[in-house]
Amino acid sequence: xxxxxxxxxxxxxxxxxxxxxxxxLPAPTNEARGRNPQCGDDVQVQLRLQDGRxxxxxxxxxxxxxxxxxxxxxxxxxxxxxxxxxxxxxxRFRAVLTGQAEPEGADLGKLVSLxxxxxxxxxxxxxxxGWHALMHAIGETAEQPAxxxxxxAS
Amino acid sequence: xxDLLQTTTWSGTFPGLAQRVNGMALAYLDNAAxxxxxxxxxxxxxxxxxxxxxxxxxxxxxxxxxxTDDYEQARAGLKRFVGAGxxxxxxxxxxxxxxxxxxxYGLSDGAGGRAYxxxxxxxxxxxxxxxxxxxxxxxxxxxxGATLRILRPDAEGQLHVDDLAGLLTPRTAIFAVxxxxxxxxxxxPYEELLAxxxxxxxxxVLDAAQAVAHETPQLLALACDFMAFSGHKMYGPMGxxxxxxxxxxxxxxxxxxxxxxxxxxxxxxxxQFAEVPARLEGGTPNVAGAVGMAAAxxxxxxxGRGAIDAHLSSLRAHAVAGLSALPGVTVLAPDALRxxxxxxxxxxxHPHDLGTLLxxxxxxxxxxxxxxxxxxEHLGLGPTTRASFALYNTHDEVERLVAGVAQALExxx
Numbered sequence: 037x038x039x040x041x042x043x044x045x046x047x048x049x050x051x052x053x054x055x056x057x058x059x060x061l062p063a064p065t066n067e068a069r070g071r072n073p074q075c076g077d078d079v080q081v082q083l084r085l086q087d088g089r090x091x092x093x094x095x096x097x098x099x100x101x102x103x104x105x106x107x108x109x110x111x112x113x114x115x116x117x118x119x120x121x122x123x124x125x126x127x128r129f130r131a132v133l134t135g136q137a138e139p140e141g142a143d144l145g146k147l148v149s150l151x152x153x154x155x156x157x158x159x160x161x162x163x164x165x166g167w168h169a170l171m172h173a174i175g176e177t178a179e180q181p182a183x184x185x186x187x188x189a190s
Numbered sequence: 191x192x193d194l195l196q197t198t199t200w201s202g203t204f205p206g207l208a209q210r211v212n213g214m215a216l217a218y219l220d221n222a223a224x225x226x227x228x229x230x231x232x233x234x235x236x237x238x239x240x241x242x243x244x245x246x247x248x249x250x251x252x253x254x255x256x257x258t259d260d261y262e263q264a265r266a267g268l269k270r271f272v273g274a275g276x277x278x279x280x281x282x283x284x285x286x287x288x289x290x291x292x293x294x295y296g297l298s299d300g301a302g303g304r305a306y307x308x309x310x311x312x313x314x315x316x317x318x319x320x321x322x323x324x325x326x327x328x329x330x331x332x333x334x335g336a337t338l339r340i341l342r343p344d345a346e347g348q349l350h351v352d353d354l355a356g357l358l359t360p361r362t363a364i365f366a367v368x369x370x371x372x373x374x375x376x377x378x379p380y381e382e383l384l385a386x387x388x389x390x391x392x393x394x395v396l397d398a399a400q401a402v403a404h405e406t407p408q409l410l411a412l413a414c415d416f417m418a419f420s421g422h423k424m425y426g427p428m429g430x431x432x433x434x435x436x437x438x439x440x441x442x443x444x445x446x447x448x449x450x451x452x453x454x455x456x457x458x459x460x461x462q463f464a465e466v467p468a469r470l471e472g473g474t475p476n477v478a479g480a481v482g483m484a485a486a487x488x489x490x491x492x493x494g495r496g497a498i499d500a501h502l503s504s505l506r507a508h509a510v511a512g513l514s515a516l517p518g519v520t521v522l523a524p525d526a527l528r529x530x531x532x533x534x535x536x537x538x539x540h541p542h543d544l545g546t547l548l549x550x551x552x553x554x555x556x557x558x559x560x561x562x563x564x565x566x567e568h569l570g571l572g573p574t575t576r577a578s579f580a581l582y583n584t585h586d587e588v589e590r591l592v593a594g595v596a597q598a599l600e601x602x603x
């Protein structure tokens with residue numbers, strides 16, 4: 037399997053074709069938008085937090101397959117989990133993409149299908165965009181990646 | 191389809207292209223961003239550095255004289271290349287961006303005197319421009335109290351002379367336009383546009399970055415006060431470029447870089463500026479770069495601009511036909527026959543994903559906004575995928591591009 041085939045494996049493309057929790061929430065408690073002006077990726081993440089737990093989540097916007105698939109898998113990964121678990125997941129995912137941790141043992145679930153992004157430095161920001169918006173939405177300024185996408189809490 | 195330029199001639203001529211990427215022969219189709227250098231240019235760079243390297247001007251020793259001669263010969267060669275006459279001059283810059291900044295700053299700052307741009311004046315820039323021919327004008331307008339107006343393209347991304355006629359007023363002080371839009375490949379009727387603006391009394395600015403390597407706008411044939419271009423998009427070194435134009439217009443510019451080499455005498459409190467071009471070239475220039483850029487112009491002329499232009503038009507037409515035939519693919523500016531750029535969008539496939547999948551097959555294209563966000567927004571588009579051709583590209587590479595896009599669409603859809 038070539039590197040690009042590993043990058044665009046079926047799980048990723050399937051989430052890009054039919055992203056989960058795509059849309060808006062009727063009454064979000066938290067939201068933030070992440071933009072990458074270089075490539076036009078633009079993702080808004082909305083949350084309904086209840087007792088420190090992600091009771092509901094949605095995202096909308098546009099982006100490349102890596103960006104959309106990552107945000108889609110993210111919504112599945114954090115729904116119903118508490119905020120601390122979401123934060124920890126973001127840190128593990130980021131560590132794998134930036135080559136600071138091995139995908140094996142990172143407990144990423146489906147998101148492990150995006151581990152190949154670490155071989156494409158110019159695409160790491162695509163995979164992290166939705167996660168940065170999520171961190172902003174829950175009130176945590178994530179560590180800045182290089183280069184940093186524009187993220188604005190709204 | 192035969193290649194108009196014999197590709198066998200290039201074997202070994204462009205060492206940077208003779209490599210494999212991801213196991214495939216490199217098909218370098220990102221020439222609108224930067225072209226590769228032929229041996230003739232690499233040899234000229236090495237020749238200068240090994241036999242003439244020294245600082246120019248003022249030196250009385252042999253190497254300094256040799257370097258000065260090389261530098262001024264490069265200037266003369268490039269002036270001939272862009273069809274300059276006795277009333278024209280050429281200033282070396284680090285590239286098109288610096289050249290355009292030099293004009294926009296130089297017309298909006300007085301350097302102690304009166305700036306050319308006055309409050310209430312109007313600057314007209316076309317809507318096809320690279321950010322380098324827009325952002326400096328935004329700042330120039332702010333600095334001077336002038337108003338920036340945009341000559342918008344139609345829904346197809348084309349500029350019209352009649353639309354410019356409707357925008358020009360007695361207060362129009364500057365008109366800026368590209369010779370070829372880097373984001374879409376559109377080739378506007380810049381000859382007529384410049385002539386009309388010039389007749390109306392405006393100073394005219396042409397961004398020739400995307401045209402200089404094949405169409406090579408000729409100053410004597412144009413109503414053009416300032417023409418900016420880059421060395422690295424015409425087979426020359428990166429970090430080189432020029433601002434060419436009418437000497438009288440260049441003399442209007444306040445210098446952007448103050449210091450050595452651009453003055454005639456200096457006291458503790460005052461300085462008198464040197465004549466153009468030295469006035470606009472403060473500090474030690476990139477002398478080897480200028481020499482390399484002139485060698486690139488000689489290389490182009492050795493092959494023949496007409497032959498290069500015809501080859502690039504043929505490659506572009508081939509790519510437009512092949513890509514347009516793919517389902518859900520829309521090519522921008524399909525009728526821009528003299529362009530070397532083909533920019534396109536594909537339903538259900540983001541340019542970044544296409545770019546990564548093409549790279550997997552050794553095909554280098556550029557993806558994104560191409561430093562032209564307002565234009566793509568005006569056309570109702572987001573990022574695009576852009577392939578751009580140079581004289582060393584072949585019809586076989588165009589076929590690989592089309593096949594690569596078709597395969598990427600299968601993966602992504």
